Amino acid sequence: MSGGAREPQVEPHWQGHRDRLRGKLLTRGAGALEDYELLEVMLMAFIPRRDVKPIAKALMARFGSLSGMLAAPPADLVKVDGIGETVAAYLKAVADLQSRASREEIRKRPAISSWSALIAYVRTELQHEGREQFRVLFLDRKNQLIADEVMGHGTVDHAPVYPREIARRALELQASSLILVHNHPSGDTTPSRADIDMTREIIDVLDPFDITVHDHLIAGTGGVTSFRTAGLI
Incomplete structure (x- = not known):
């Protein structure tokens, strides 16, 4: 019984983009990234097996800015293709972390x-x-x-x-x-x-x-x- 050669796995086209974006963030800092690119990096952790660039751009288009997106209620976030309840919950957690960090700053002094x-x-x-x-x-x-x-x-x-x-x-x-x-x-x-x-x-x-x-x-x-x-x- 002979077996054929296994087809080499083809890396998804967006995987290289993820690696480049992460490297850019780590070596050059967040200031080197556009708002949607920084949002992409965050979405990478929440959505590991999909190209998140279109999702990040759709979020920015719908809500107009990062602050507008973070302030949006989950019911509006899930209207964007690729955003389910779980990812919406993660995004709200990020927004709440930002709020608490800001509150800490005015409590300190x-x-x-x-x-x-x-x-x-x-x-x-x-x-x-x-x-x-x-x-x-x-x-x-x-x-x-x-x-x-x-x-x-x-x-x-x-x-x-x-x-x-x-x-x-x-x-x-x-x-x-x-x-x-x-x-x-x-x-x-x-x-x-x-x-x-x-x-x-x-x-x-x-x-x-x-x-x-x-x-x-x-x-x-x-x-x-x-x-x-x-x-x-």
């Missing part, structure tokens, strides 16, 4: 002296939020973060805010100061008249308790606007 870290955290948390959300960063006497709490959920253009509830919570946490944060889902971070009036009302309610409002930040895809920098506080 006084929030108001770590401005770039604070802005990065606010953008990570809120710039792609589809509904308006009002949050308060409660700070101690050293201006270190005690808690970051959502004080109001809303619609695409409004989140109810109750100044006396914010004051009550600040007293419970023994906060000495706070930073107000909310988002504009439209992307335009220009403060509205209602935003300005509400900020003034919160400041007035907290004043008898010697609790300071350091700033009010509005986040959106256009960036972050500071009331203090704009001369509104």
